[in-house]
Amino acid sequence: MRPRLILAVFLGLLLIAPLVASEFHVTLLNYIGLYAIVALGLVLLTGVGGLTSFGQAAFVGLGAYTTAYLSATENLPGWAASLGGSPWVGLLAGLLVTAVVAFVLGFLTLRLSGHYLPLGTIAWGISLYFLFGNLEFLGGHTGMSGIPALSVFGVELRESRKFYYVIWAVVLGAVWLTQNLLDSREGRAIRALKGGVIMAEAMGVDTARSKVVIFLVAALFACVSGWLYAHLQRFVNPTPFGLHIGIEYLFMAVVGGSAHVWGALVGAGVITVLKQWLQDWLPRLLGASGNFEMIVFGLMMIVVLQRARDGLWPILARLVPQREVRRDVPQGEVLPRKPVPESGLVLLEARNVVKQFGGLVANNNMSLTVKAGEVMALIGPNGAGKSTMFNCISGVNPPTKGEVRFRGEVVTNLNSRQIAKLGMSRTFQHVRLLPTMSVLENVAIGGHLRGSKGVLPAMLHLEREEEQRLLAEAARQVERVGLKDSMFELAGSLALGQQRTLEIARALCADPCLLLLDEPAAGLRYLEKQSLAELLRKLRGEGMGILLVEHDMDFVMGLADRVVVMEFGEKIAEGLPDEVQRDPAVLEAYLGGVD
Ligand code: ADP
Ligand code: MG
Secondary structure, three states: OOHHHHHHHHHHHHHHHHHHOOHHHHHHHHHHHHHHHHHHHHHHHHHHOOOOOOOHHHHHHHHHHHHHHHHHOOOOOHHHHOOOOOHHHHHHHHHHHHHHHHHHHHHHHOOOOOOHHHHHHHHHHHHHHHHHHHOHHHOOOOOEEOOOOEEEOOEEEOOHHHHHHHHHHHHHHHHHHHHHHHOOHHHHHHHOOOOOHHHHHHOOOOHHHHHHHHHHHHHHHHHHHHHHHHHHHOEEOOHHHOHHHHHHHHHHHHHHOOOOHHHHHHHHHHHHHHHHHHHHHHHHHHOOOOOHHHHHHHHHHHHHHHHOOOOHHHHHHHHOOOOOOOOOOOOOOOOOOOOOOOOOOEEEEEEEEEEEEOOEEEEEEEEEEEEOOOEEEEEOOOOOOHHHHHHHHHOOOOOOEEEEEEOOEEOOOOOHHHHHHOOEEEOOOOOOOOOOOEHHHHHHHHOHHHOOOOHHHHHOOOOHHHHHHHHHHHHHHHHHOOOHHHOOOEHHHOOHHHHHHHHHHHHHHOOOOEEEEEOOOOOOOHHHHHHHHHHHHHHHHOOOEEEEEOOOHHHHHHHOOEEEEEEOOEEEEEEOHHHHHHOHHHHHHOOOOOO
8 A cells, every 4th residue: 555545544544433433442542642742742852853851741731730720710810810711722821831831941951961861851840740739729639620621613522522533633733743844944953963963063053942942842742732631631630740651651752663753643552552451451360450551561661672772663664665755856946155255365264273182182283274266185194183173173172272263253262053154164074964864855954054944934834945945955966076866865875985975065055165174085986086076176166265184195186275284283384285295294204204
């Protein structure tokens, strides 16, 4: 069956389920839907963005309690009385409260890295749970009842069969929004969070902002789920918003396949059904009552982590013939370009740059300049400090002392994102790309600063025109570096030499006036090197400044206008390629005195 047909069958089954299923099963499906909305947020946050949160249940609670408070409290205080009564006002208020709380919590915790972040989410997950239980006006641990039923188009949804359609419309809506978001400029930035932060920042992506975005989206999804829950149950107490439920949501996302949108539905379905089933059967089998299902879940989690780390979705997806990968090259209007600096103008000036790593002086008093329309080569033996110099210049790892000016501006204290904005673009000696994204998408990350449409247009797919132009630009750069045939392949499947070439296309996609290339020809075959040299000559002819680190001496000497030679972190020679090649100090130190 074709994927579209499977989707149609799935939607058809969803549509008729409440007409044929028993009350019990409809209720089960309702809960699966509610959980899936939360799990979907976790797919975005944890699976895609790599930020583990145990605290999502607390956001569900915020959504549920806000609407409960506004719609079920008799004698609301004056300011709230004017809002009270309507579940829809409860939804808006819940989203607002959640956004504010998530923003504050995100601000406090997202800067934590490693295991500190999950610990942070546990901390606020517990705090909010106890807040719900201890606030008098929220009914304490007994909770609140008398929450009105939801009315949609004048139909009061008192039965679960009717409520079902609202829940599943929200689930599908959330799937659509999430998929749209991931398939956009903002989505590429989000997908770079897991393992590509340094690269993305060097391409101008504000990764801290992307983290806040997915944190907010995940929290708002959870809030909507809580709102639905409150009006379905018409009663709330703190229990379903505690830490152990937060862990269960994470189970769902991981078991379903945490990096896949549909994995959230699979995970929510499998865990909910299994839990129900185990709750029924285990006590009977064991002849005792208790929460035995949690023990089985724990074991199941360990098996999943051992055997199917990517969850169930990829396994299911393998059973279905894959949709044909789109292979039509994106076409679109050319993006505007920055004015090209006048040839010969000094673009980059590094003065007395010192970089220390503890006691190691990796760069000592290094100075160099690069002009528009020239290729400057930085050479020296391994460990001389060339890559460190690149990091100092591009803001990836700023210098300990000294000054870097770019286009007349002091950039020593700017971060790599700010420097990228000024028109400097770089590649990395140890390639930094996103292996599970296509070549085209990887290159499009380079064009991040040339688009401006934000998260909302992306989620609603209102930015298609800009996206098309960005992808078309990326496609042109892919063709330009000679990777056209691999445009739709996964970047991780390329040979190392081609991955380096991909990085050049990505850097070019940013429309830079200064290009920093760290060993671009390593791993290339002879003919590939030739065409790379040709490309660099062409770029130089167009007025680009190029700073090049390369070990292949024929490549360097045939291309460079000027050469700086480094050894042990210091500059030992500088001049025209011919002069440098004859310099005794260079021959001695770099070429080992031969010739
Ligand atoms: P090159 O690119 O010329 O081969 P590098 O700039 O990579 O040299 O390295 C220069 C020296 O700095 C090496 O001794 C290397 O081990 C050290 N170095 C580079 N980066 C770091 C770092 N992040 N922390 C500590 N030492 C580093
Ligand atoms: Mg290096």
